[in-house]
Structures are given as C-alpha cells and as structure tokens.
Amino acid sequence: MVQLATTPASAVGRGGEATGIISAMTSPATQVSNPFRLAGRVALVTGAGSPDGIGRAIARLFAAAGAAVALVDQDAAGAEANAAAIGDRALGAFADVTRPDSVAEAVTLIEQRLGPVDILLNNAGITRSTPLWETSLEEFDTVLAINLRGGFVCLQAVLPGMMRRGYGRIIWLSSIAGKQGGGVFGTAHYAASKAGVIGLCQSAARQLGPYGITSNAIAPGLVLTGLLPRTGGAEMADRLRQDVERTVPLRRAATAEDVANAALFLASEAASYVTGEIVDVNGGAYFD
Numbered sequence: 001m002v003q004l005a006t007t008p009a010s011a012v013g014r015g016g017e018a019t020g021i022i023s024a025m026t027s028p029a030t031q032v033s034n035p036f037r038l039a040g041r042v043a044l045v046t047g048a049g050s051p052d053g054i055g056r057a058i059a060r061l062f063a064a065a066g067a068a069v070a071l072v073d074q075d076a077a078g079a080e081a082n083a084a085a086i087g088d089r090a091l092g093a094f095a096d097v098t099r100p101d102s103v104a105e106a107v108t109l110i111e112q113r114l115g116p117v118d119i120l121l122n123n124a125g126i127t128r129s130t131p132l133w134e135t136s137l138e139e140f141d142t143v144l145a146i147n148l149r150g151g152f153v154c155l156q157a158v159l160p161g162m163m164r165r166g167y168g169r170i171i172w173l174s175s176i177a178g179k180q181g182g183g184v185f186g187t188a189h190y191a192a193s194k195a196g197v198i199g200l201c202q203s204a205a206r207q208l209g210p211y212g213i214t215s216n217a218i219a220p221g222l223v224l225t226g227l228l229p230r231t232g233g234a235e236m237a238d239r240l241r242q243d244v245e246r247t248v249p250l251r252r253a254a255t256a257e258d259v260a261n262a263a264l265f266l267a268s269e270a271a272s273y274v275t276g277e278i279v280d281v282n283g284g285a286y287f288d
C-alpha cells in the first residue's frame with residue numbers, strides 16, 4: 001500500500017486545477033496501491049521546450065508521479081524555463097535530436113545530474129503543411145531527420161545503459177497521420193515519418209523485450225498545442241480545430257494532458273506487459 005503525498009505544485013494545471021490521472025493519484029483520501037508512481041525513475045523527454053507542448057505536459061505529469069525529469073530541446077531556454085517551473089528534480093538542457101554528438105552530450109549531463117535514463121520519451125517533432133507535389137527533397141529530409149531519425153539517435157544514446165541494467169521504457173510520439181496517410185494537414189513527409197516511427201517502435205519492441213525494455217507509441221489526433229498555429233497559421237489551425245470538433249466522436253481536440261496521461265500509463269508498472277502497442281489518443285477519429 002502506498003501513502004500518496006498531497007498535490008505537488010507541478011501537478012496543478014494552468015487554471016490551478018489538478019489534471020488527469022494525477023488528480024486521482026494525489027488526492028489525500030487515496031490509499032490504494034498505485035501502479036502509476038514513477039518514484040526513483042529518470043525520464044528523458046525530447047522536444048520539451050515549447051511553452052504549451054506535449055513534451056512539457058509529459059514532463060510535468062512524470063515529475064508529479066515522482067520521476068526525475070530531463071527536458072531537452074533545440075530551444076534550450078524553453079527547456080530550462082519549463083524545467084524551472086517543475087522544480088528541483090527537473091533539468092532543462094539543449095539537445096538537437098538530429099545530431100548524435102549533441103544528444104550524447106545531453107545524456108552525459110543528465111546521467112551526472114539525475115542518474116541513468118530509465119524512460120525515453122521521443123517527442124521532438126515538426127510538421128509542415130506543404131502539399132506532396134510542392135515538397136522539396138530538402139524539406140522531406142528535414143522532417144524525416146527530426147521525426148524519425150531523431151528518435152533513433154536518442155534511442156542509441158540511452159540503449160547501452162538500459163540493456164546493461166535490464167530495464168527501460170521507450171515511448172514514441174507517432175500520429176494518426178502515420179496510420180491514415182496524413183493528419184490534419186495531410187502531408188506526405190509527416191505521414192511517412194510517423195509511419196516510420198511505428199515501424200521503429202515495433203522493431204524495438206521485438207528486439208529489446210528480452211532485455212526488459214518495452215517500446216510503445218502514442219498516435220494522437222489533433223492536439224491543442226502551438227504546433228499547428230506555428231506551422232500553418234492561426235486561421236488554418238482554428239479551422240482544423242473546428243473540423244475536428246464537428247466530426248470526431250468525442251467532439252473535441254486533445255489537450256497535451258490527454259497525451260501525457262497515455263504516456264504515464266506506458267511508462268508505469270501498469271504497462272509492464274505492454275510492448276509494441278500504438279495507443280490512439282484521437283477521440284475516436286480513427287480506429288484499427
């Protein structure tokens with residue numbers, strides 16, 4: 001039986017409300033054995049530097065669940081600001097996931113400051129709204145280098161330690177786009193990168209299972225972060241959101257916290273026999 005602490009500041013949403021799983025976890029009245037605790041674990045979240053992104057939400061939730069969290073991003077100042085808002089057991093640092101030397105440097109720093117990485121969240125990603133017939137090879141390569149190869153670079157950086165210790169949790173950010181030939185923008189390079197993430201995730205699940213390492217992905221539909229407005233403009237993002245609110249069975253887009261809740265499940269002991277799974281967080285927009 002685990003006696004849970006009262007709600008830490010890091011579990012409190014922008015409006016002051018406790019969010020998602022954490023509100024149930026941290027209720028003083030809760031006295032149940034809690035498989036969602038991550039105490040003693042170290043999590044590395046890539047792409048965790050944006051002010052309203054999925055990476056930030058995951059880092060906040062994991063910290064509230066007891067993990068030490070490293071937030072890395074090519075936007076070092078953003079990662080540091082998000083880490084500072086979480087508190088002492090969070091570290092913000094620069095890492096460009098396209099550059100193995102940069103990722104290795106960040107992992108060395110994290111291991112010195114927080115300890116060996118138990119949980120890798122491959123979240124860094126970009127999207128583009130360019131139609132297939134106008135997409136340059138350069139843009140294609142950029143999207144693939146960050147969204148697909150970047151996750152592999154990060155996996156390589158933490159894998160030797162995980163294999164030695166016989167424990168690891170790898171969680172990948174795929175997308176509904178990787179399952180249905182494109183997401184809200186419908187672009188080919190983004191869809192290809194996110195379908196590739198599913199292949200990598202499932203191959204890792206097969207090959208790393210015997211080492212005590214699970215590998216799972218999350219495939220969100222539209223999530224209300226700055227990604228779309230920054231990429232396609234506020235007006236286009238608003239139109240896409242309204243389409244989703246009209247057509248998706250649950251009649252709303254996802255919040256970053258909806259995605260973080262799925263990540264917490266996959267990182268936790270509750271998912272110890274789950275690997276190679278692609279968890280849809282899309283409000284019923286697509287089933288397979």
Ligand SMILES: NC(=O)c1ccc[n+]([C@@H]2O[C@H](COP(=O)([O-])OP(=O)(O)OC[C@H]3O[C@@H](n4cnc5c(N)ncnc54)[C@H](O)[C@@H]3O)[C@@H](O)[C@H]2O)c1
Pocket residue numbers: 046047048049050051052053054055072073074075095096097098122123124125126127146150173174175176219220221222223224225226227228
């Ligand atoms: N927002 C959505 O609707 C949605 C839907 C499905 C999947 N996703 C995926 O979720 C992930 C997070 O998206 P988000 O909506 O939070 O976007 P976001 O733009 O808020 O966060 C992405 C972060 O990745 C960082 N990044 C980009 N290139 C990088 C690099 N080379 N090295 C390190 N960091 C880099 C950016 O600086 C940014 O902070 C992405 O992989 C995205 O494809 C998002």
